Amino acid sequence: MSDLLFARSQMAMSLAFHIIFAVVGVGMPALMVIAEGRYLMSRDPLQLELAKRWAKGTAILFAVGAVSGTVLSFELGLLWPTFMEHAGAVIGMPFSLEGFAFFTEAIFLGIYLYAWKRIPPRAHFAAGVVVAVSGALSGAFVVCANAWMNAPAGFRMVNGQVTDVDPVAAMFNAAAPSQIVHMTLASFAATGFAVAGIHAFALRRGTPHRAFHRAALQIALWVGLPAALVQPLSGDWSARSVAERQPVKLAAMEGHLKTGPAAFVIGGWPNAATLEHTGAIEIPGALSFLLHGDPNAVVKGVDAVPPDERPPLGIVHLAFQIMIACGSVMAALSVWGAWRWWRRKRGSGSALPDDRRFLTAVVLAGPLGFIALEAGWTVTEVGRQPWIVQGIMRTADAVTPMPGLVVSFALFTALYIGLAVTVVFLLWRQIIKTGVSQTPMGFTSELPIPTPGSTASYPTP
Known part of the structure; x- marks a missing residue:
């Protein structure tokens, strides 16, 4: 492997690891806030227990995400020193704002x-x-920086130097x-489905703490199902x-290899x-119709650019197909859940937590959100190759000239493996193990429940 490939592999591994915690940092605070809000309205002690359990998990995952994010900034x-030299002044604003949102999230998570x-x-x-709002903003600011790499704006290149920098225009670029x-x-869908899958598994298995897991499943579905249902619209x-600004990436994603009317390609290997x-x-003319409303509309194919400007076709197309497949399953499950909820409201069906077929489907769909997430980021990053900044700077020109990148690749791989083992152990010990040894049904209606707005403290579970 060349040093360029080692550098790209290291960044791919780091991003694939960190993105999980970044997404959880957006989704989990929403779950715990909903649980606490329900507790304040209903005085149901199970909701308080949920908020506290999910707060523990959020703290653990936030801490590991902070470590992996710090590692990414060093990487x-x-x-990529050449990239940072040219792009740092342009996209420094979203990175700075992301740091502000991160510290705000950390402070209020401590509170x-x-x-x-x-x-x-x-x-x-x-x-x-x-915590929930700052977590979402933190993710949005990072995405602004990535979007700039796909649709660079807010600067001019004069004799290879960046001039006339407009950081606001760069941050609010067309792709953002x-x-x-x-x-x-995707963050809400992935987190909601993953949490729902865990509690659906407990209900499917016949846990003695059924009320606790029913309440958790309900909140997780509230977050995950609507997000998955709307996600295809945002995907379109x-x-x-992408079709407007990165037509070759779209061609690689869709498997549209030759310029002309574009079919919708399912599966296959280019x-x-x-x-x-x-x-x-292949469904003839379907992609042309989706993009332009005309099945005979001409769409640029991979052949529109020289071979050295084409991304790896097989990887991009396969990752895109995986993302679409996972998203479609999640959207279909969302429709099923909405239909069952509607029937339940009309008094002609059982509650979702009592439907064993639905619970089985939720368990199986639990990891799909994160699989789709990883596949989607593969499409975003690999599909932009050979450019690190679309049309401006090639990845090969941005990599460090320092030799021996295999060493850093091996060291960082070991670091991430260690972090992964640590996360699993901590979640098992702090969340799952305590959930077995300390019955969540230990709450009773006789506990001194504070009224909203009072200065009384929360009861200790």
């Missing part, structure tokens, strides 16, 4: 974790809302809105944005040498 300077008995309940709930919406929905928006498909199912 940008270590592996949320340690001030249960020290501040009024409504103030505590407000701290949780700040669709990517932010798509990523935020993102695809249209041959980069012959620009032919193997084993694909």
